Amino acid sequence: MWFSFWRSRDRFSLDELRYLTDQLMKVQVVNEVNKDFVIEALRSIAELITYGDQHDSAFFEYFMEKQVMGEFVRVLKISRTITISLQLLQTISIMIQNLKSEHAIYYMFSNEHINYLITYSFDFRNEELLSYYISFLRAISGKLNRNTISLLVKTPNDQIVAFPLYDEAIRFAFHEESMVRTAIRALTLNVYHVGDECVNDYVSCDPHADYFLNLVKFFREQCISLNTLVLDASKNSGPVSTSTIFSAVDEIEDNLYYFSDVISAGIPDVGRILTDSILKLLIFPLLLPSLRREDVDGMKIGPMTSLYLLCSILRIVKIKDLANLVAAALFFPIEAFMPRSEAKLNGHMPGTGFSHENHSPDNDKLSPEVVSRSLRVTVPNSSSDINLQDDVIRHNINGLKTALREALLSYVTSGDDVQVLGSLSVLATFLQTKELDETMLDALGILPQRKQHKKLLLQALVGEGSGEEQLFSSESSSMKDGISNELDCYLQKLKDQYGLSCSCPEVGVSPRVHRFQVLDALVSLFCRSNISAETLWDGGWLLRQLLPYSEAEFNSHHLKLLKESYKNCTSGLHTEARGTWSDVLITVLCDEWKNCKRAIEASSPRKEPKCLLFPSQKCSSEAIPGESSFVAGERMCELVKVFVLLHQVQIFSTGGALPDQPPIHPPLHVPEKPQAKTAGLDVFGLKPGAELKIVDAVPCRISFERGKERHLCFVAISVGTSGWIVLAEELPLKKHYGVVRVTAPLVGCNPRIDDKHSRWLHLRVRPSTFPFVDTSKHAAQGKLKTNALVDGRWTLAFRDEDSCKSAMSMIVEEINLLCNEVERRLKPLLDLGMTLDLSNRNKSLHVSSSRTSPSNSL
Numbered sequence: 084m085w086f087s088f089w090r091s092r093d094r095f096s097l098d099e100l101r102y103l104t105d106q107l108m109k110v111q112v113v114n115e116v117n118k119d120f121v122i123e124a125l126r127s128i129a130e131l132i133t134y135g136d137q138h139d140s141a142f143f144e145y146f147m148e149k150q151v152m153g154e155f156v157r158v159l160k161i162s163r164t165i166t167i168s169l170q171l172l173q174t175i176s177i178m179i180q181n182l183k184s185e186h187a188i189y190y191m192f193s194n195e196h197i198n199y200l201i202t203y204s205f206d207f208r209n210e211e212l213l214s215y216y217i218s219f220l221r222a223i224s225g226k227l228n229r230n231t232i233s234l235l236v237k238t239p240n241d242q243i244v245a246f247p248l249y250d251e252a253i254r255f256a257f258h259e260e261s262m263v264r265t266a267i268r269a270l271t272l273n274v275y276h277v278g279d280e281c282v283n284d285y286v287s288c289d290p291h292a293d294y295f296l297n298l299v300k301f302f303r304e305q306c307i308s309l310n311t312l313v314l315d316a317s318k319n320s321g322p323v324s325t326s327t328i329f330s331a332v333d334e335i336e337d338n339l340y341y342f343s344d345v346i347s348a349g350i351p352d353v354g355r356i357l358t359d360s361i362l363k364l365l366i367f368p369l370l371l372p373s374l375r376r377e378d379v380d381g382m383k384i385g386p387m388t389s390l391y392l393l394c395s396i397l398r399i400v401k402i403k404d405l406a407n408l409v410a411a412a413l414f415f416p417i418e419a420f421m422p423r424s425e426a427k428l429n430g431h432m433p434g435t436g437f438s439h440e441n442h443s444p445d446n447d448k449l450s451p452e453v454v455s456r457s458l459r460v461t462v463p464n465s466s467s468d469i470n471l472q473d474d475v476i477r478h479n480i481n482g483l484k485t486a487l488r489e490a491l492l493s494y495v496t497s498g499d500d501v502q503v504l505g506s507l508s509v510l511a512t513f514l515q516t517k518e519l520d521e522t523m524l525d526a527l528g529i530l531p532q533r534k535q536h537k538k539l540l541l542q543a544l545v546g547e548g549s550g551e552e553q554l555f556s557s558e559s560s561s562m563k564d565g566i567s568n569e570l571d572c573y574l575q576k577l578k579d580q581y582g583l584s585c586s587c588p589e590v591g592v593s594p595r596v597h598r599f600q601v602l603d604a605l606v607s608l609f610c611r612s613n614i615s616a617e618t619l620w621d622g623g624w625l626l627r628q629l630l631p632y633s634e635a636e637f638n639s640h641h642l643k644l645l646k647e648s649y650k651n652c653t654s655g656l657h658t659e660a661r662g663t664w665s666d667v668l669i670t671v672l673c674d675e676w677k678n679c680k681r682a683i684e685a686s687s688p689r690k691e692p693k694c695l696l697f698p699s700q701k702c703s704s705e706a707i708p709g710e711s712s713f714v715a716g717e718r719m720c721e722l723v724k725v726f727v728l729l730h731q732v733q734i735f736s737t738g739g740a741l742p743d744q745p746p747i748h749p750p751l752h753v754p755e756k757p758q759a760k761t762a763g764l765d766v767f768g769l770k771p772g773a774e775l776k777i778v779d780a781v782p783c784r785i786s787f788e789r790g791k792e793r794h795l796c797f798v799a800i801s802v803g804t805s806g807w808i809v810l811a812e813e814l815p816l817k818k819h820y821g822v823v824r825v826t827a828p829l830v831g832c833n834p835r836i837d838d839k840h841s842r843w844l845h846l847r848v849r850p851s852t853f854p855f856v857d858t859s860k861h862a863a864q865g866k867l868k869t870n871a872l873v874d875g876r877w878t879l880a881f882r883d884e885d886s887c888k889s890a891m892s893m894i895v896e897e898i899n900l901l902c903n904e905v906e907r908r909l910k911p912l913l914d915l916g917m918t919l920d921l922s923n924r925n926k927s928l929h930v931s932s933s934r935t936s937p938s939n940s941l
Contacts, residue, residue: 172200391692746911777798
């Protein structure tokens with residue numbers, strides 16, 4: 084508050100206002116001698132007017148009577164110091180912000196005093212003065228409405244010819260200081276949301292419409308700068324580069340939200356200008372051409388940055404034409420968006436046809452049969468399989484010639500981890516874009532089956548014969564007429580308005596073929612071993628959206644591929660059941676089962692598009708020398724995630740409902756195993772300091788510190804799926820009993836008798852709990868710290884060779900007991916055939932619920 088409560092009440096009196104006004108009128112020149120008085124007078128008048136607005140209308144009546152606003156302007160003209168300009172701007176800003184009376188605001192904006200101050204030639208080389216000026220402009224915009232805005236525009240012939248507030252503000256729209264840009268954007272939004280038709284015409288006509296064009300140009304430069312940061316970070320990753328990218332991403336998304344806010348103001352011409360500018364300046368010349376698979380010199384934006392930007396634009400900027408035109412553009416070849424000279428260099432001119440692209444570094448290693456299979460699209464419930472290689476499109480494995488839609492699918496089938504994630508993100512974004520017509524989704528092959536059935540059912544109910552016919556036909560998802568009309572409309576628009584002209588053979592292809600191209604790509608993805616489980620889960624989400632409850636979409640070829648991949652994964656899980664982390668395998672599997680089910684049944688993908696710019700950094704065997712337990716645990720966790728996904732995919736692909744828990748056997752309620760029973764072990768009490776029987780323990784020596792050897796008793800114990808190596812100290816007064824001094828996990832200890840000293844037993848000591856890795860956090864922190872991931876090593880010295888062998892045998896026996904129990908509990912889960920039979924028996928009970936589940940709806 085400007086008024087100070089410790090001053091006397093006389094300070095806030097009308098007499099005080101009269102005195103200050105009279106003294107201000109006597110000032111003929113402002114210099115170093117009297118500037119302090121003038122500054123205090125301006126500040127005090129602002130306090131008094133604000134006080135009077137809330138308590139006594141006589142204050143502002145006097146302000147109007149004496150035309151104090153005119154005095155403010157006069158003082159500005161006669162001042163020779165910048166401090167007066169600063170104080171005057173602050174004074175008027177405070178008055179405008181705090182005045183509640185509409186009558187007072189109306190007076191403040193009249194008589195052209197505000198417009199004079201707006202257009203006054205301030206010395207903006209002073210940063211503080213610029214800051215006060217921008218705050219002054221923003222304060223004015225906060226009071227705009229249909230009545231007050233007419234006082235700030237110049238309309239000699241009922242047509243706006245000047246709007247100083249807007250004109251001066253947009254001069255600073257691209258200022259280097261982000262706070263200035265933010266304030267100007269808030270000001271322009273206040274102008275647009277007034278809803279005055281004359282003002283709307285003014286801001287959307289030349290030359291003021293250039294502001295929106297320049298906005299997109301400025302945004303384009305930010306996108307190019309972001310790509311440079313991403314490239315630099317890929318070469319020199321670290322916390323600094325990551326934080327820089329985060330800052331750039333935040334600014335880019337702020338720009339997109341500003342575009343969205345501008346569009347929400349409801350000015351039709353502005354929406355059209357922004358749409359045209361985004362398409363002509365950014366999407367068509369930069370983003371779409373960069374989706375090619377090979378590097379090209381001079382490319383300003385890389386593929387991953389382009390995929391991120393496409394996702395962000397479609398997700399944030401809600402323009403129907405923009406979404407549908409981008410979707411329609413996917414049916415054009417990449418060459419259609421490239422400069423003519425570049426197209427010639429690549430040996431292909433736009434408009435000469437399409438071809439699939441399936442070129443990746445891995446293709447050279449693939450057999451011709453595998454490559455051929457990846458290009459094959461088969462459609463069930465038809466008289467014969469459709470082979471696109473022969474009937475629809477000629478594939479060119481090594482060439483550039485390809486439709487953009489096919490380029491996206493080629494990322495899924497043969498791209499690396501980040502490329503797969505980028506392509507899936509774009510498809511998911513299209514699927515969730517409400518502004519995109521459902522017929523366009525169907526043309527792209529990503530319309531969820533439930534939406535197809537809903538549309539056809541509605542057509543049948545209103546008496547449209549084609550809807551009923553298609554609903555019960557084998558090609559129920561075609562809807563060729565509606566799709567053709569919508570798609571043709573946007574394709575024609577691309578040709579007429581944006582100069583994109585080429586033949587599009589894919590347009591004549593049944594959307595059913597496109598749908599099965601997507602399904603084939605997803606099935607192919609699930610069969611790939613070089614893609615992370617996290618990315619495969621995103622593919623599982625997309626597949627679940629397309630096929631929430633129907634097995635009819637899968638053919639025998641799909642199921643065969645999925646079963647082969649699942650079989651390989653099951654074999655790996657059998658190995659892990661006897662691996663380094665077998666004691667936590669069931670716990671990890673149950674956790675990941677719930678996580679995977681939640682992920683693929685969610686209403687939206689788990690990851691935001693910005694994750695494309697931050698590839699997850701994993702600690703691998705290259706980072707940690709030797710086969711550490713951490714590497715083994717990371718491998719086990721990855722395998723479990725893939726296994727869980729493939730298991731759940733096969734359940735819902737055959738029409739079953741996903742259970743909340745994996746089908747595994749419960750623990751056996753039987754007496755403890757001999758060793759545990761002999762030790763009198765309490766499972767929850769095996770901690771340092773606990774007592775246990777050491778009848779079968781083997782005496783040994785170990786040194787945890789140099790020169791300090793300890794004599795302890797060794798015993799290996801397993802209970803259920805848990806197991807420990809125990810080193811206990813014998814109690815002198817209690818025979819055959821000892822106190823636990825040190826424990827270590829049993830599995831993963833890798834026991835080995837020393838080659839040169841047959842009485843020495845080497846053991847590896849891994850962490851007792853699995854060190855779960857949150858890769859999203861590591862993306863922000865840079866490289867993983869691997870020095871804390873080194874396993875411990877124990878060397879136990881026994882009194883003779885037989886004792887060492889006895890200890891070794893005890894470890895092997897207890898590990899076998901533990902692993903056998905793990906395998907027993909996993910048996911029903913690994914028997915996929917039995918699981919699917921059980922799910923199919925209950926199919927009638929679960930299908931209806933899965934169809935109506937809110938988590939499956941978009």
